[in-house]
Amino acid sequence: MNNGHGIRMAxxxxxxxxxxxxxxxxxxxxxxxxxLIGVPVIHVFWQAxxxxxxxxLSNIFEDPANRDAIFTTLYVAPRAVFLNLLFxxxxxxxxxxxxxxxxxILLTLIDMPFAISPVVVGLxxxxxxxxxxxxxxxxxxxxxxxxFNSPALVLATTFVTLPFIVRELIPIMESIGPDEELAAxxxxxxGLQIFFRITLPSLTLGLLYGTILCxxxxxxxxxxxxxxxxxxxxxxxxxPLRVEQLFQQYQTPADFALASILTVIALATLxxxxxxxxxxxxxxxxxxxxxxxx
Amino acid sequence: MSITVNxxxxxFGTFRALDNVSxxxxxxxxxxxxxxxxxxxxxxxxxxxxxxxxxxxxxxxxDEEVTDTPVQHRxxxxxxxxxxxxxxxxxxxxxxxxxxxxxxxxSKIQQRVTELIHLIRLEGLDQRYPSQLSGGQRQRVALxxxxxxxxxxxxLDEPFGALDAKVRLELRQWLRxxxxxxxxxxxxxxxxxxxxxxxxxxxVVMRQGKIEQIGPPVELFENPANAFVMDxxxxxxxxxxxxxxxxxxxxxxxxHSSQGKFNEQGIVYVRPHELEIKGVNDHFGSLPAIVDxxxxxGSCIRVHLRSPCGQASCCVEINTDQLRVFPMNVGDKxxxxxxxxxxxxxxxxx
Amino acid sequence: xxxRSKNILPGFTLSLGFSLTFISIIVFLPxxxxxxxxxxxxxxxxxxxxxxxxxxxxxxxxxxxxxxxAAINMVIGMLVAWVFVRYEFPFKQxxxxxxxxxxxxxxAVAGLVYANLYMRNGWVGQILALAGIDISYSSTAIILxxxxxxxxxxxxxVQPVLEEIEPELEEAAAILGAxxxxxFCLVLWPMLRPAVVTxxxxxxxxxxxxxxxxxxxxxxxxxxxxxxxxxxVARIEENKYAEATALALVLLTASFFLLGAINFWERWSRxxx
Numbered sequence: 001m002n003n004g005h006g007i008r009m010a011x012x013x014x015x016x017x018x019x020x021x022x023x024x025x026x027x028x029x030x031x032x033x034x035x036l037i038g039v040p041v042i043h044v045f046w047q048a049x050x051x052x053x054x055x056x057l058s059n060i061f062e063d064p065a066n067r068d069a070i071f072t073t074l075y076v077a078p079r080a081v082f083l084n085l086l087f088x089x090x091x092x093x094x095x096x097x098x099x100x101x102x103x104x105i106l107l108t109l110i111d112m113p114f115a116i117s118p119v120v121v122g123l124x125x126x127x128x129x130x131x132x133x134x135x136x137x138x139x140x141x142x143x144x145x146x147x148f149n150s151p152a153l154v155l156a157t158t159f160v161t162l163p164f165i166v167r168e169l170i171p172i173m174e175s176i177g178p179d180e181e182l183a184a185x186x187x188x189x190x191g192l193q194i195f196f197r198i199t200l201p202s203l204t205l206g207l208l209y210g211t212i213l214c215x216x217x218x219x220x221x222x223x224x225x226x227x228x229x230x231x232x233x234x235x236x237x238x239x240p241l242r243v244e245q246l247f248q249q250y251q252t253p254a255d256f257a258l259a260s261i262l263t264v265i266a267l268a269t270l271x272x273x274x275x276x277x278x279x280x281x282x283x284x285x286x287x288x289x290x291x292x293x294x
Numbered sequence: 295m296s297i298t299v300n301x302x303x304x305x306f307g308t309f310r311a312l313d314n315v316s317x318x319x320x321x322x323x324x325x326x327x328x329x330x331x332x333x334x335x336x337x338x339x340x341x342x343x344x345x346x347x348x349x350x351x352x353x354x355x356x357d358e359e360v361t362d363t364p365v366q367h368r369x370x371x372x373x374x375x376x377x378x379x380x381x382x383x384x385x386x387x388x389x390x391x392x393x394x395x396x397x398x399x400x401s402k403i404q405q406r407v408t409e410l411i412h413l414i415r416l417e418g419l420d421q422r423y424p425s426q427l428s429g430g431q432r433q434r435v436a437l438x439x440x441x442x443x444x445x446x447x448x449x450l451d452e453p454f455g456a457l458d459a460k461v462r463l464e465l466r467q468w469l470r471x472x473x474x475x476x477x478x479x480x481x482x483x484x485x486x487x488x489x490x491x492x493x494x495x496x497x498v499v500m501r502q503g504k505i506e507q508i509g510p511p512v513e514l515f516e517n518p519a520n521a522f523v524m525d526x527x528x529x530x531x532x533x534x535x536x537x538x539x540x541x542x543x544x545x546x547x548x549x550h551s552s553q554g555k556f557n558e559q560g561i562v563y564v565r566p567h568e569l570e571i572k573g574v575n576d577h578f579g580s581l582p583a584i585v586d587x588x589x590x591x592g593s594c595i596r597v598h599l600r601s602p603c604g605q606a607s608c609c610v611e612i613n614t615d616q617l618r619v620f621p622m623n624v625g626d627k628x629x630x631x632x633x634x635x636x637x638x639x640x641x642x643x644x
Numbered sequence: 645x646x647x648r649s650k651n652i653l654p655g656f657t658l659s660l661g662f663s664l665t666f667i668s669i670i671v672f673l674p675x676x677x678x679x680x681x682x683x684x685x686x687x688x689x690x691x692x693x694x695x696x697x698x699x700x701x702x703x704x705x706x707x708x709x710x711x712x713x714a715a716i717n718m719v720i721g722m723l724v725a726w727v728f729v730r731y732e733f734p735f736k737q738x739x740x741x742x743x744x745x746x747x748x749x750x751x752a753v754a755g756l757v758y759a760n761l762y763m764r765n766g767w768v769g770q771i772l773a774l775a776g777i778d779i780s781y782s783s784t785a786i787i788l789x790x791x792x793x794x795x796x797x798x799x800x801x802v803q804p805v806l807e808e809i810e811p812e813l814e815e816a817a818a819i820l821g822a823x824x825x826x827x828f829c830l831v832l833w834p835m836l837r838p839a840v841v842t843x844x845x846x847x848x849x850x851x852x853x854x855x856x857x858x859x860x861x862x863x864x865x866x867x868x869x870x871x872x873x874x875x876x877v878a879r880i881e882e883n884k885y886a887e888a889t890a891l892a893l894v895l896l897t898a899s900f901f902l903l904g905a906i907n908f909w910e911r912w913s914r915x916x917x
Contacts, residue, residue: 090663117853121674126880270742
């Protein structure tokens with residue numbers, strides 16, 4: 001009937017799903033995310049802190065093997081990240097600003113760590129630097145011991161985390177384009193000046209996030225390090241390896257205590273990304289707003 | 295099939311897109327909804343189609359109230375501004391879509407699609423994909439798709455908006471001819487006055503969610519209901535003046551201000567071709583002016599003049615004969631005199 | 645655009661030199677060592693290694709669990725992507741950020757938590773036991789943990805595609821008479837399919853090589869619950885490098901094939917755009 005006045009219940013518009021469907025799908029999705037991700041995260045902290053803060057801290061720091069694992073991780077991860085930072089900047093510059101034969105091969109190599117099982121990475125390193133490997137004997141004769149030593153850990157971690165910084169930087173550099181840098185060049189700037197004054201500032205957010213992500217992955221690497229490290233408690237164990245060892249030994253509270261450190265890093269990485277996204281959206285919005293109408 | 299819109303209102307949050315709008319579209323008529331952006335014309339079209347639901351009011355197809363009928367069952371044809379063709383389907387499949395989902399028999403689908411492809415003159419292209427077609431071709435496919443399952447009414451949202459000038463002209467003529475052929479009640483939305491005038495039987499001028507005037511194109515142009523309609527449909531000059539003894543006398547220029555024009559008392563609106571240019575010291579009721587700039591425009595000459603104090607300007611259209619009789623140069627002091635003008639009630643739009 | 649600046653900008657030689665050297669040392673050399681080692685195996689030896697009962701069961705288990713996990717992720721990933729793009733609910737942004745956790749969380753932690761939670765004695769394990777379900781150390785447990793590690797791939801592949809679909813397409817389908825289900829099947833799904841398949845392949849590639857999380861939840865019994873990466877590690881510890889390399893080759897070939905197929909498939913499905 002025509003009731004020309006009064007608000008009527010809306011018939012569904014063309015793109016709306018019926019309410020029952022929406023409700024069920026949302027519930028299912030939340031349950032999935034909850035069980036897969038939410039519950040495990042909560043569980044880590046629940047287990048870690050179940051004995052109280054004091055117990056938590058002593059679980060982490062009392063055992064010398066734990067302390068060694070932390071130190072090893074603190075040794076290996078920053079080095080891997082630093083190396084990948086250098087590589088990331090250099091190859092992002094190379095790939096996004098120049099065309100050269102072999103560019104595709106380089107890009108494929110950069111993507112390789114995603115396609116290779118960490119265990120296979122470890123195997124490759126063993127075949128290369130092992131005592132019967134390609135380079136192992138020659139390096140040993142000069143007194144350099146790679147395998148079962150810190151260099152192997154750094155190499156393995158660098159391999160596995162190689163793509164992260166590069167792949168953050170390349171899209172940024174490609175979307176900004178070389179125009180500003182070319183302008184600077186035409187104004188007489190040298191290579192270094194262009195790089196530090198023009199390129200780097202536009203990359204800050206990308207670099208920051210890429211570094212954080214790379215660090216999180218470096219700290220958490222397991223398979224490759226498992227293969228190339230000595231795996232003896234106190235020597236060449238990173239935190240993830242120690243977590244596994246504690247698991248074998250049924251030392252649950254200490255295990256979760258260490259695991260919680262890693263989880264905090266992972267959560268920090270996710271927060272960093274959220275913050276970065278909103279920062280870059282904000283930046284976009286204020287740039288638009290600042291535009292003075294013609 | 296006629297369409298009736300009865301006191302429809304629609305708001306998006308605090309923005310009132312449609313304000314108590316009523317409209318009758320007789321069966322077989324081709325109507326244009328014309329207005330600036332934000333006038334509510336697209337919202338009205340979408341409410342008629344069922345893509346939006348009105349907060350208040352009713353929509354009727356013939357005598358049947360369809361306000362609560364879901365869009366799938368309204369049997370309307372809708373052509374989107376950017377065509378919305380299904381890019382993973384061929385031209386044939388796009389056109390056939392409406393029939394396939396309604397489970398028409400294959401043979402009938404085949405026949406109808408072939409018929410339509412012939413109608414839109416895209417023979418041989420039925421296996422192409424939208425990405426392989428030009429803008430004008432895609433537009434025609436969108437039209438064919440909308441017509442395929444024999445809708446009761448055809449609705450088009452800025453159908454010529456995304457096309458370049460020449461294609462636009464062709465398609466306008468083509469749409470008009472098509473309508474003459476199939477006599478389907480059609481409503482289309484445009485912000486371009488020329489599109490509306492060239493194609494439609496009736497034009498509905500809208501502003502800020504309300505209908506300002508409805509009528510055939512000539513009627514609207516010659517007898518605008520208010521200052522907005524007059525200003526929207528073509529150029530207009532505004533002066534201070536008065537009506538005396540059935541004649542218009544200009545008393546002064548209106549200084550440039552964006553809002554004042556429509557609300558001040560005693561504003562006379564004169565179209566460029568309704569002004570005459572004479573020598574100085576001529577008729578009472580004329581205004582002095584200085585020639586600023588002349589340029590040809592289509593078949594006539596546009597003369598831009600400014601007031602002696604330079605704060606206001608106006609535009610007069612004359613033809614080449616008039617220019618020959620009364621040649622002008624930049625800087626000449628002349629007089630402008632209205633042959634016709636209009637004064638509107640000042641509070642019409644409030 | 646790039647042609648114009650072809651090698652005009654400075655730093656080409658420096659960055660080329662450094663990048664190439666770096667990637668050769670870090671990535672290329674180890675791969676070369678693998679390649680070299682694999683040439684030492686004759687084809688017959690390769691077949692022998694692979695068809696050894698333990699190897700076969702490891703390979704079978706790896707592929708089975710990885711494919712199952714990726715398939716499950718296809719379904720739940722699509723559902724989650726749909727819900728997060730189309731619907732609104734409280735805390736949506738925060739929960740959305742959580743979806744990336746499997747990317748950032750160390751596999752060892754994932755393994756530890758899943759082992760602790762879902763196995764017989766854990767919280768959820770006890771609940772499941774009431775229903776008569778015990779997944780400890782079974783291949784189901786492996787599939788579960790692989791679902792975790794591969795979860796973001798499908799979601800993040802589908803989300804951008806879903807976000808970019810013009811609303812007019814669905815409106816057009818509805819006006820033409822299609823029900824919501826028909827619209828989804830005939831219009832939306834063909835547009836989402838490439839992304840879903842890409843996500844599937846990425847999750848699969850990841851699952852084939854997963855080690856850190858699997859060893860926690862699996863009993864790792866040779867011939868039963870041992871996956872290929874675990875076997876590779878065992879062989880390395882036995883210094884049987886040739887056999888380890890043979891297995892590694894199988895995994896590598898599968899991954900490269902998958903990634904190549906993704907690339908090809910993506911380009912093929914965009915042929916109409």
